[in-house]
Amino acid sequence: MxxxxxxxxxxxxxxxxxxxxxxxxxxxxxxxxxxxxxxxxxxxxxxxxxxxxxxxxxxxxxxxxxxHRPVQYVLEEAWFHGLRFYVNENVLIPRPETEELVEWIIEEHKDTEALTILDIGTGSGCIPISLKKALPQATVYSCDVSEGALEVARRNAKDLDAAIHFLQQDILYQELWSTLPGVDIIVSNPPYIPEKDKSTMHANVLEHEPHLALFVSNNDPLTFYEAIANLALQKLNDNGAVYAEIHEDLGSATLALFQEKGFGRAAVRKDMQNKERMIKAAELTSR
Missing domain, CATH: 1.10.8 (Helicase, Ruva Protein; domain 3)
Structure with missing residues (x-):
């Protein structure tokens, strides 16, 4: 042939x-x-x-x-921020909109001399590894509740020569936060799709990508953002910021949540498709 x-x-x-x-x-x-x-x-x-x-x-x-098995899983590879990542069904397939979140952080911190970053929900490791490669001066921590995801992320960090401190951690359990460091940046692409949206999604996503990393309760779709905001109250250094990917229909609600938690400067950013897909929250006044 x-x-x-x-x-x-x-x-x-x-x-x-x-x-x-x-x-x-x-x-x-x-x-x-x-x-x-x-x-x-x-x-x-x-x-x-x-x-x-x-x-x-x-x-x-x-x-x-x-x-309908996604080609990335079939080939066990996905490209993100110019880097080739190993992927399997333990992790979400990296998406272009998440690259925009990474670029936002890089453009604002490329000249920062010392930087400590905590990524929440590492998945394939695409966010923390891409940040470490672009910001070599940064100390990067990354956590995930899934041991399967952490195995993938550790493999990618080794293959791509990125020094990342990985932790197994369920961010929803506040009693475990004492093991996490103080940081300048918290970044996350957490689960944010309400269960009710399953009916509108493609079969290749529903049947193959990990639901643990995708879906949240219809009654509390912002549960992870509330946990991240509360974590920031404890762990974010002065002048630090939270960057997160968000649901395109929940931009206003997510913004209001961070403002209510005491972030004096919070803003939603649109992606290349003109959808509200990212948020930055800074100037934390409530401790």
């Missing part, structure tokens, strides 16, 4: 469950991972055959892809 034949065959199969553009994108991703060749190089070498190992892996991938 040549590279061109593999592309045509896979894209045709994927077009039965995805729109043509997405089928083409997934096909490109799979073939680049298999061959190590970018799109232009694959065009030049279109008539070269896949080797037996590559063809065997492709045959293994197809059934998973056709049952």
């Amino acid at each position: 040549t590279i061109q034949e593999a592309r045509q065959s896979l894209q045709t199969k994927l077009s039965t469950i995805y729109d043509p553009r997405e089928a083409a994108n997934i096909t490109d991703w799979v073939l680049e991972s298999l061959t190590g060749l970018g799109r232009s190089a694959r065009l030049v070498k279109a008539h070269e055959p896949l080797n037996a190992e590559q063809e065997g892996r492709l045959m293994d991938y197809i059934p998973d892809l056709l049952r």
Whole structure:
């Protein structure tokens, strides 16, 4: 099977469950991972055959892809902030909007000489590792309730040569906060999707990504933000700030929560799709 034949065959199969553009994108991703060749190089070498190992892996991938298993899990890789991360079903697939949150922190702290960061809900480790790579002067801590997620994050930190202090911690249990350090920045992409929204979500998310990292109660969708704000009352250093990803429909409510907790300066930021997806809370006046 040549590279061109593999592309045509896979894209045709994927077009039965995805729109043509997405089928083409997934096909490109799979073939680049298999061959190590970018799109232009694959065009030049279109008539070269896949080797037996590559063809065997492709045959293994197809059934998973056709049952809507995300390509990132099939290939065990996801790109985030220019870095390749190992991923499996223990962690969420990193998203572009989370890169915007990371960029916000970098742009505001790239010239800060000393910095201590706490990431809450590490998942794949994409946030703390990307921050450490961009802000090497920072001391970075990261916690998650899931041991499976921490195993993935530790693997990524080792592979990407990023010194991160990982902790297993359920942030909702205040009695455990004494083990956490004082920090200049708290950053988090916590669970924030109300259970009622499941009916509107794609099968590839619902059936494969960890619900523990996605969903919260319909009755208390801001439970993690309240915990983060309360943690900040204890652990945030003077002039520190909280940065968090938020639900696009709960920007005003999340902003009000941080203001009520004593943050004198809090603001919601829109992402590239003009959705309210991030918040920064600073100038903590209530201790």
